Amino acid sequence: MSEHETINITLKVWRQNGPEDSGRFETIPVADVDTHSSFLEMLDFLNEKLILEDKEPIEFDNDCREGICGTCGIMVNGIPHGHGKGMTVCQLHMREFDDGDTIVVEPFRARAYKVIQDLMVDRSPLEKIIQAGGYISVNTGGAPDGNAVPVAQEKSEEAMDAAACIGCGACVASCPNASAMLFVSAKVSQFALLPQGRAEANTRVLSMLQEMDACGFGNCTNHRVCEAACPKEVSITHIARFNREFLKASLFGRMPMGE
Amino acid sequence: MQTLDGKIPGGPLAEKWDRHKMDMKLINPANRRQFSVIVVGTGLAGAAASASLAEMGYNVKTFCIQDSPRRAHSIAAQGGINAAKNYANDGDSIWRLFVDTVKGGDFRAREANVYRLAQVSNNIIDQCVAQGVPFAREYGGLLANRSFGGAQVSRTFYARGQTGQQLLLGAYGALSRQIAAGQVQMFSRHEMMDLVVSGDRARGIIARNLVNGELEAHAADAVILATGGYSNVFYLSTNAISCNVSAIWQAYKKGAYFANPCFTQIHPTSLPHVSGHQTKLTLMSESLRNDGRVWVPKNAEDKRPANDISENERDYFLEEKYPSFGNLVPRDVASRNAKQQCDAGKGVGPTGRAVYLDFTQAIKRDGKAVIARKYGNLFDMYRNIIDDDPYETPMMIYPAAHFTMGGLWVDYNLMSNISGLFVLGEANFSDHGANRLGASALMQGLADGYFVIPYTLAGYLGDAGKSEIGEDQAAFKDSIQFAQSRIEKLLAINGKRTVEDIHRQLGRVMEDHVGLARDEAGLKTAIQRIQEIRAEFWENVKVAGPANRYRLNLQKAGRLIDFLDLGELMAIDALNRKESCGGHLRTEAESEEGEAIRDDENFCHVSAWGYQGEEAQPALFVEPLAFENVKLTQRSYK
Ligand SMILES: Cc1cc2nc3c(=O)[nH]c(=O)nc-3n(C[C@H](O)[C@H](O)[C@H](O)COP(=O)(O)OP(=O)(O)OC[C@H]3O[C@@H](n4cnc5c(N)ncnc54)[C@H](O)[C@@H]3O)c2cc1C
Ligand code: FES
Numbered sequence: 001m002s003e004h005e006t007i008n009i010t011l012k013v014w015r016q017n018g019p020e021d022s023g024r025f026e027t028i029p030v031a032d033v034d035t036h037s038s039f040l041e042m043l044d045f046l047n048e049k050l051i052l053e054d055k056e057p058i059e060f061d062n063d064c065r066e067g068i069c070g071t072c073g074i075m076v077n078g079i080p081h082g083h084g085k086g087m088t089v090c091q092l093h094m095r096e097f098d099d100g101d102t103i104v105v106e107p108f109r110a111r112a113y114k115v116i117q118d119l120m121v122d123r124s125p126l127e128k129i130i131q132a133g134g135y136i137s138v139n140t141g142g143a144p145d146g147n148a149v150p151v152a153q154e155k156s157e158e159a160m161d162a163a164a165c166i167g168c169g170a171c172v173a174s175c176p177n178a179s180a181m182l183f184v185s186a187k188v189s190q191f192a193l194l195p196q197g198r199a200e201a202n203t204r205v206l207s208m209l210q211e212m213d214a215c216g217f218g219n220c221t222n223h224r225v226c227e228a229a230c231p232k233e234v235s236i237t238h239i240a241r242f243n244r245e246f247l248k249a250s251l252f253g254r255m256p257m258g259e
Numbered sequence: 260m261q262t263l264d265g266k267i268p269g270g271p272l273a274e275k276w277d278r279h280k281m282d283m284k285l286i287n288p289a290n291r292r293q294f295s296v297i298v299v300g301t302g303l304a305g306a307a308a309s310a311s312l313a314e315m316g317y318n319v320k321t322f323c324i325q326d327s328p329r330r331a332h333s334i335a336a337q338g339g340i341n342a343a344k345n346y347a348n349d350g351d352s353i354w355r356l357f358v359d360t361v362k363g364g365d366f367r368a369r370e371a372n373v374y375r376l377a378q379v380s381n382n383i384i385d386q387c388v389a390q391g392v393p394f395a396r397e398y399g400g401l402l403a404n405r406s407f408g409g410a411q412v413s414r415t416f417y418a419r420g421q422t423g424q425q426l427l428l429g430a431y432g433a434l435s436r437q438i439a440a441g442q443v444q445m446f447s448r449h450e451m452m453d454l455v456v457s458g459d460r461a462r463g464i465i466a467r468n469l470v471n472g473e474l475e476a477h478a479a480d481a482v483i484l485a486t487g488g489y490s491n492v493f494y495l496s497t498n499a500i501s502c503n504v505s506a507i508w509q510a511y512k513k514g515a516y517f518a519n520p521c522f523t524q525i526h527p528t529s530l531p532h533v534s535g536h537q538t539k540l541t542l543m544s545e546s547l548r549n550d551g552r553v554w555v556p557k558n559a560e561d562k563r564p565a566n567d568i569s570e571n572e573r574d575y576f577l578e579e580k581y582p583s584f585g586n587l588v589p590r591d592v593a594s595r596n597a598k599q600q601c602d603a604g605k606g607v608g609p610t611g612r613a614v615y616l617d618f619t620q621a622i623k624r625d626g627k628a629v630i631a632r633k634y635g636n637l638f639d640m641y642r643n644i645i646d647d648d649p650y651e652t653p654m655m656i657y658p659a660a661h662f663t664m665g666g667l668w669v670d671y672n673l674m675s676n677i678s679g680l681f682v683l684g685e686a687n688f689s690d691h692g693a694n695r696l697g698a699s700a701l702m703q704g705l706a707d708g709y710f711v712i713p714y715t716l717a718g719y720l721g722d723a724g725k726s727e728i729g730e731d732q733a734a735f736k737d738s739i740q741f742a743q744s745r746i747e748k749l750l751a752i753n754g755k756r757t758v759e760d761i762h763r764q765l766g767r768v769m770e771d772h773v774g775l776a777r778d779e780a781g782l783k784t785a786i787q788r789i790q791e792i793r794a795e796f797w798e799n800v801k802v803a804g805p806a807n808r809y810r811l812n813l814q815k816a817g818r819l820i821d822f823l824d825l826g827e828l829m830a831i832d833a834l835n836r837k838e839s840c841g842g843h844l845r846t847e848a849e850s851e852e853g854e855a856i857r858d859d860e861n862f863c864h865v866s867a868w869g870y871q872g873e874e875a876q877p878a879l880f881v882e883p884l885a886f887e888n889v890k891l892t893q894r895s896y897k
Contacts, residue, residue: 017808036533036534036646037534037536041534041536041537042536050803051757051801051812052755052757052801056803059810062500063330063499063500064335064499065541066335066542068334068335068421069330069332069335070327070329070334071325087643093643093644117470117808120809123327124326124447127438130431130435131435131438135391135433135435136389136391137436138386138389140307140314140713141709143382143385143386143388143389144389146344146402150399150400151400152396153396153397153398156394156395157393160393160418163393163425163428164419164421164424166424167330191391194391194393196389196390196391197391
């Protein structure tokens, strides 16, 4: 592990007081940043200083700080979660930056996301999409034995690849159309691959797509930048599967299979 | 000392739960819609409970701090979930899971609860598979199992290193379906500020909308707290930043008993401290101990790089001391031994507070590809945080506060001593005794939420009926007033130290004196230090407002007030328990080999503390524990 170092950086950071405020960039120098600290720890460090100087701290969403909860999400130098490959911004470390760097920090931008405060946005439209059908409709109790239905290992692994989505919404922020297609397709694909999910496959794909449109997300026109932005490297092959599922569902109507 | 009644049903152990289910009242489906229930928390316990109760027809209001229920801290659990399926055909059974859990908890859990947990464990797996949880599978398409955290059978189900995420997304899906159906009203970005109690019954909560700061009153016929654990009292822990004790602490201040607060679990395989600005310790799944070998240099102060230290200069201290369990000894044993090595000057890494976890032998045996398939994501995580390659040089690990076995006292029905207040998941004290086995917390959260509360809540409401106390009544107004004045007071102090700074100070005291090893003098020092820190907080903290905006430091200030109070109670409890058991090691009760020595004569009980007012000492209540099915023995992992 490398030696401890400190660097001095300058932040150009977005400040906005609620959704009605128009917002602006503020330039703040930050001295003595420990290179072993994470990007968010650098912001904490700055916030402690701001608070002691009677200034308002910069608000940003975060929780687990280990790349799994999907709470954090900001644009660092124009890239969702920053330039680290396959990682969230809470996993980005300051050793990735050089002394003297200027770093631009902004909230995720998309029509469907309103800014709440500074770097925080309202991602609740993603919730609505899941509510529209991102589940298998089974009540608690009465499920058959876990081994009653074998699932081919490669299908199950692929379902897991899709299920790895953390719902951070970076795909939306990266997309020129602000589409949530990678997010939606990951859920559709996970359940399409599993026998348990087939019963509702048709209704699921149609309702989730409809809700995505209703929430103000754009359409997917195959820019493919979402895949690169995804901290969990969810593949666009799930969008291809989504398209096949959509076609099937459109042909066979909304009737769940098996009825 | 007053004793508490756990309301354990009669009959033979294996029949208690079924009999109890028969004896409890039911509420017919048409009548359920007359009842409203508040669920605070959307982790495995809260999401499972919300979804299940809503499916049954209750009107549910659910709250969480995060912007989405899917982000509760259960999402971070990596390793797996236990169940007594015996799919591996290696001798597992409900009975064995029960015995292992009672013994693992060092005989400080209730037998009847643990047995029920083992019983419903199998239903959990079935439920999750039906929800589409992509558990790992064998080539033939059946579910895969692994041995985890020292178990001698393979009973752990997993979804790569993301088991908690997948289980939570399953429960979140079920919850989302009920939100869409209008059966659950979801309040995200809301924090519970107070529990409203009147006439000895829980009537509802006060919640703060974290976006605009408004305080809201919510009444219901029953309140369920599923608000997780309080390891963040140590400041640095494996928990998420928002994890807190405040919800259950407010309930404690309203009369609910807090059981075994000092029972905390320090996990042996976290990443070590590397920076002064560090805010969290990342867990490396314990499954790593299946293939990694723990060692330190034989000579203290040997600062050479790991790969320069030859085989015979290494001390594989776990393998040496515990030949039959080796690197797979329980968490508390592994953690304590690691700390002892570091205290003896044999620690490695920049701070000397780490031991090696070495995969060289496993890579030689199985090949890099196999190891990468098993642990690839963990190795990547390590490389990213520590900036070192664990395929080439041994990992460094150190114990970190991870799980809290203590929590609000509940009876067999998971109801606290306040009528109508139920507590589920990590927030209650119930099933893990003095030490939790790996992969058993996820099991407990889902057991409580899916398979226990649906029955016991009906049993309660069937007897107690509706609450009939509305949000306009004095009890709610007083609570709003209380929450409001606390916020105003915080903002008015305007001192010179940040919340983080004071929390870090509390964390150090907790780690030094109320952590892995405890003694009378240290615990007394801790109590005094915490009182000083508390006084300092109220005089000198600086909290940024305004309160009508999203302000994380204001939220954290409120949580720190409660952590300060809790820290003191933990020390009081640890001081009172003059024995060692599970994760609680009193150095006065330690064998020459460094093993915990229980004192069953005097401490075979649950200690539950009752709040008596700001300045007063808390009152102690005990629930005696009877072991009728597993013989009380000293744990030995030799
Ligand atoms: C890194 C890590 C790895 C783990 N790995 C495993 C594992 O492999 N196997 C295993 O069995 N266990 C594991 N555990 C333990 C296990 O994950 C937890 O014990 C369990 O998930 C707790 O679930 P819960 O539902 O009780 O609480 P949580 O998931 O913590 O949920 C708490 C909920 O309460 C809400 N909340 C809290 N306070 C308030 C408040 N004041 N107002 C409103 N809402 C509030 C939160 O927003 C959240 O929704 C792990 C724990 C950690 C930290
Ligand atoms: S804070 Fe959880 S993913 Fe970044």
